[in-house]
Structure formats: C-alpha cells, structure tokens
Amino acid sequence: MSDKPLVGILMGSDNDYEVMVEAALALKSFGVPFEMMVSSAHRTPERTATYVRSARGRGIKVLIAGAGAAAHLAGVMAAETTLPVLAVPIDSTALQGLDALLAMVQMPAGIPVATMAIGKAGARNAGLFAVQILSVADESLAQRLADYKVQLVAGVEVKAKALAERMVKDGI
Numbered sequence: 001m002s003d004k005p006l007v008g009i010l011m012g013s014d015n016d017y018e019v020m021v022e023a024a025l026a027l028k029s030f031g032v033p034f035e036m037m038v039s040s041a042h043r044t045p046e047r048t049a050t051y052v053r054s055a056r057g058r059g060i061k062v063l064i065a066g067a068g069a070a071a072h073l074a075g076v077m078a079a080e081t082t083l084p085v086l087a088v089p090i091d092s093t094a095l096q097g098l099d100a101l102l103a104m105v106q107m108p109a110g111i112p113v114a115t116m117a118i119g120k121a122g123a124r125n126a127g128l129f130a131v132q133i134l135s136v137a138d139e140s141l142a143q144r145l146a147d148y149k150v151q152l153v154a155g156v157e158v159k160a161k162a163l164a165e166r167m168v169k170d171g172i
C-alpha cells in the first residue's frame with residue numbers, strides 16, 4: 001500500500017483529538033494511510049468545504065468526521081462530496097454527546113452520513129468501518145479483517161475463562 005492517504009479524518013476542535021485518535025489508531029493497525037486535521041463546520045466553513053471538495057481528486061476514498069455540540073461537520077462534508085462520510089459524535093458538552101449524535105444521525109433524505117456510537121468506541125468503529133469499505137476492493141485488507149475477527153473471538157474466550165475462574169474463587 002502506498003503512503004498516499006486513503007482516509008481523511010476531520011475534527012471540529014483539537015479538543016476532540018483524544019476521542020478521534022482511536023480512529024487513527026484503528027487505521028494505523030491495518031496499515032491504512034490517513035490524514036487528520038481540525039476543521040469546523042461553523043468556525044471555518046470555507047476550510048472544511050475546500051478540503052472536502054479536493055478529497056476525491058487527491059485519492060481519498062473515505063472521510064471521517066468527529067464533532068461535538070451542534071455537530072454539523074459530517075453533514076456539511078457529505079453535502080460537498082460523493083465519498084462516504086462516517087460520523088463520530090463527541091461527548092464534549094453538558095449533553096454528553098447526545099446533541100452531536102442526534103445532529104449527525106438525523107440527516108435529510110439524499111445526503112447520507114453513517115453515524116457511529118458516541119465517543120471512543122464510535123471513533124474506533126469509524127476507523128474499522130473505513131477499513132471495511134476499502135477492503136471491498138482490496139483482498140489483503142479483507143484477509144486482515146478476517147484475522148482481526150479471529151482475534152476478537154480469542155479475546156472473548158480469554159475473558160470467559162477469567163470470569164469462570166473468578167466465579168469459582170468467589171464461590172458463586
């Protein structure tokens with residue numbers, strides 16, 4: 001795989017980094033090159049539109065948007081491109097991400113956005129989902145995803161064994 005970014009991650013604020021780094025780590029673990037930057041739908045609408053309009057031409061295949069509050073970033077990005085846009089609601093306000101979730105998930109017909117769970121789990125899944133999209137046309141990525149699923153099974157088996165041992169220890 002070349003070093004040219006295939007996934008573009010945007011976040012509304014550098015304060016969203018702690019959550020959005022999970023998407024970056026997921027992509028990194030599959031060797032998928034990505035780029036990541038701050039751009040806000042509200043504070044820097046021109047910067048956001050310029051980035052998204054140039055994305056397909058630069059070889060980007062999937063876009064990921066992380067934002068909190070009145071989170072319009074993913075929708076605004078989807079309005080400017082035909083690339084798939086994955087959205088991560090960030091729990092950065094008093095409403096703990098429910099505001100962002102509803103803003104992202106309630107897109108009007110015609111402009112789809114694939115919204116993940118709130119917070120770090122959602123960011124990790126956005127990264128994995130981007131890998132899954134790319135794997136449709138990349139057999140080696142598809143194989144690595146299959147290996148990852150096997151690792152998940154092994155992880156649950158370790159947890160099941162630990163739980164059984166704990167129950168014995170606690171006399172349950």
Ligand code: RP5
Nearest residue numbers: 012013015067068069090092
């Ligand atoms: C959103 O508003 C950002 O995505 C962030 O989650 C939230 C608050 O931004 P800051 O005031 O922390 O920069 O646009």
